Amino acid sequence: MAIGQEISLPDNGLPRVVVVGGGFAGINFAKHMRGAGYQVVLLDQNNFHQFQPLLYQVATCGIEPDGIIYPLRKLFEKYSSHFRFRMCRVERFDTGRKRIYTDAGELGYDRLVIATGSVTNFFGNAGLAKHAIGMKDIREALDIRSLMLQNLERAAATPDAAERDALTNFVIVGAGPSGVETAGALAEFRAHILKGDYPDLDVELMNIFLVQSGDCVLKGMSAHASRRALDDLRHLGVEVVLGHRVESWDGLEVRTDAGLDLRARTLIWTAGVEACPPGGIGEDGAAGGGRLRVDRFHRVAGYDGVYALGDVACMSCPEFPSGHPMVAQPAIQQGRNLARNFQRERLGKAPREFRYRDKGAMATIGKRRAVADIGKLQLGGFPAWLMWCFVHVLFLVGFRNKLLVFTGWVANYFTYDRGNRFIVRRFGEH
Ligand SMILES: Cc1cc2nc3c(=O)[nH]c(=O)nc-3n(C[C@H](O)[C@H](O)[C@H](O)COP(=O)(O)OP(=O)(O)OC[C@H]3O[C@@H](n4cnc5c(N)ncnc54)[C@H](O)[C@@H]3O)c2cc1C
Structure with a gap:
């Protein structure tokens, strides 16, 4: 498609909200928008959602790559009445004209939700x-x-x-x-x-x-x-x-x-990671680390009709003066809260401020070895490891992926084997 050409989308007479990024924040926002009275258009440079917490297992031959990625079109197959996906890399926004410029063409929006996550931070080295x-x-x-x-x-x-x-x-x-x-x-x-x-x-x-x-x-x-x-x-x-x-x-x-x-x-x-949103949001909307400054309703400071969620958003509040931690739960909860506020607006109700419910943190060090901080509870060893496995399978997107990862882990638990020792594509040759 020639750059400058309008990206084709059906006209269903509804105002359009464009979500950039199909990560935790973007998909949770889009899923909760059913019935909100908008055409929801999701843009992502990939045609899949990826579950970053288990990337290390793919890297170390623990699980298959397709256990932790999930096709975005499949995820939204039952939402076709109001939802469309387009695969493209967003390059910049023109918030004055309400236009989005991508490597596959351009499109207009009524509301814009930026959920582009973060990138690796090499601290300028x-x-x-x-x-x-x-x-x-x-x-x-x-x-x-x-x-x-x-x-x-x-x-x-x-x-x-x-x-x-x-x-x-x-x-x-x-x-x-x-x-x-x-x-x-x-x-x-x-x-x-x-x-x-x-x-x-x-x-x-x-x-x-x-x-x-x-x-x-x-x-x-x-x-x-x-x-x-x-x-x-x-x-x-x-x-x-x-x-x-x-x-x-x-x-x-x-x-x-x-x-x-x-x-x-x-x-x-x-x-480390840092946010790196597409261009078009100026200094007034910028916070540290590349993040976008948002208020308690996810609105980017100084930009009408523009919202930011997840890693890319910095919502300063008394508990988190420099924004919420860049982990999955704030992204998931922010996506849901913004969608619910859109729903509330349609019903003539006032929007609700975002309040983060901290569900704790955990990390695994190996089989039967993990640590978990859940509120005041501090767990270690086998119970923490079981909890870690359960939570990760629970939050994986798609039943097939849950099954794939779960059965892989069960097999690995008894055999100590790691099944994916393939060099399918040599590193350094692409
Ligand atoms: C290795 C690793 C392990 C982690 N482990 C944990 C963990 O154990 N627990 C935990 O809670 N969190 C963990 N995190 C953090 C967690 O994954 C992130 O906080 C979470 O993914 C943020 O969600 P998000 O929706 O803001 O962004 P993401 O999930 O990163 O999604 C951003 C999306 O935007 C798309 N995108 C970006 N730029 C563009 C563009 N210009 N045009 C089009 N599309 C674009 C990307 O393709 C991506 O799909 C981990 C992260 C990593 C990297």
């Missing part, structure tokens, strides 16, 4: 951005899987001991939930898969380094959870390096600000 792999979408998860397996294949084949060392050193930067979970999963890969699959590689050779600039892991969780996760990681043989900020990696040499110097051919970056 161009070298790291060039070489390291983030873990923000399914392609990156598959890249990590390919790179890890390719490096093990190369390690098995090389006669050069120093190169073999570098190929079997794995560095994960950032000890938040994603980094901790990835490190734990790699440690389990080493314990249960490496020996059988690569009899020529000494298990001791594979080193997993988890590097964190602060002085603890899982900083956002309780001290109990943080301590327990650290103990579990060390028990699994992960080398946790605290107080070191990774400053450079050129594909081989890793350097930190506190003098650590090691050689590794794999570096996974889970150290």
